[in-house]
Amino acid sequence: MYPFIHVGHFNLPTFGLMLWLAAVAAAIVVDRGFRRARIEADAVGIVAITVVAGIVGAKLWHVLDTPADFRELGWRVLYDSAGFAWYGGLVFGISALVVQGWWAKIGALRTLDLAAPAAAIGYGIGRIGCFLSGDGCYGIPTKLPWGMSFPHGIDPTVVRVHPTPLYEMAAGLAIGLWLWRRAGKPHAVGAILGQYLALTGLARFLVEFIRRNPKVLWGLSNAQLASAGAALVGIALTWWAARRPVEALKPVPAVVEKPA
Numbered sequence: 113m114y115p116f117i118h119v120g121h122f123n124l125p126t127f128g129l130m131l132w133l134a135a136v137a138a139a140i141v142v143d144r145g146f147r148r149a150r151i152e153a154d155a156v157g158i159v160a161i162t163v164v165a166g167i168v169g170a171k172l173w174h175v176l177d178t179p180a181d182f183r184e185l186g187w188r189v190l191y192d193s194a195g196f197a198w199y200g201g202l203v204f205g206i207s208a209l210v211v212q213g214w215w216a217k218i219g220a221l222r223t224l225d226l227a228a229p230a231a232a233i234g235y236g237i238g239r240i241g242c243f244l245s246g247d248g249c250y251g252i253p254t255k256l257p258w259g260m261s262f263p264h265g266i267d268p269t270v271v272r273v274h275p276t277p278l279y280e281m282a283a284g285l286a287i288g289l290w291l292w293r294r295a296g297k298p299h300a301v302g303a304i305l306g307q308y309l310a311l312t313g314l315a316r317f318l319v320e321f322i323r324r325n326p327k328v329l330w331g332l333s334n335a336q337l338a339s340a341g342a343a344l345v346g347i348a349l350t351w352w353a354a355r356r357p358v359e360a361l362k363p364v365p366a367v368v369e370k371p372a
Contacts, residue, residue: 114244130241135163138227138234141292145226148296153216158223159230162208169204202342205231221302228308229291235312236284243277251276251322274322283315303353309346313339 117124143155206224213223242249246265251274253259259272287308295304316339325333332340 126244127241131238134234134237137237138230141230141233142227151218158212162205165208166201166205170201172200225304228304229288229295232284232291232308232312233288236281239277239281249277252324276319276323279319287311298358300353300356300358302349306346306349306353309342310350313343313346
């Protein structure tokens with residue numbers, strides 16, 4: 113594992129590097145999506161604000177979910193390289209997109225549709241950072257031939273465990289590719305977001321069975337309960353969108369300032 117890349121006296125966290133690459137990839141996908149939909153808006157700015165909101169949400173939710181870490185580390189837990197809650201990032205990220213979509217006059221639901229493929233792809237790339245840093249997001253012990261140990265990780269283990277970040281990376285990239293192709297075909301507003309929530313919620317729900325997270329209710333972890341809720345919302349939204357007519361989406365014109 114490579115938690116840090118050593119460049120002279122500077123230690124570059126691999127998690128932070130992959131998070132940056134995930135944001136860049138997401139910005140490219142959103143920009144391509146805007147171009148395909150003939151929307152003249154600042155895709156890079158929208159992604160940047162959304163990423164910051166997602167990181168803040170993931171950290172805050174982690175603190176609320178694991179107060180023991182806060183008691184041990186204090187406020188340092190907010191900028192520690194480990195400890196990010198997927199559903200906290202999802203809630204804050206979606207909220208940021210809704211506000212920006214409304215502000216840019218694209219429409220909240222349409223903005224979420226356009227951002228869904230980028231969110232899945234960015235999540236998949238970000239999980240590579242979890243894998244490289246060995247931050248404890250790996251799974252339970254396994255005897256499968258691809259089981260791995262993380263002796264030099266941030267949260268080390270010498271036991272061979274499921275490399276769940278790699279599972280989630282594969283799922284995120286596959287879902288992102290599927291959503292990108294679907295978004296390029298005629299669809300009702302809300303259909304792509306619904307599929308995103310359903311597919312990512314299902315993927316996270318299933319991988320949690322082999323993750324180390326503690327069970328809190330009905331033998332399920334907090335992440336499983338949240339992902340199950342997201343999947344149900346996604347199924348309902350997909351059903352709702354399927355019953356609506358496919359709309360011919362008009363491009364959003366750029367705002368042209370009048371000369372003084």
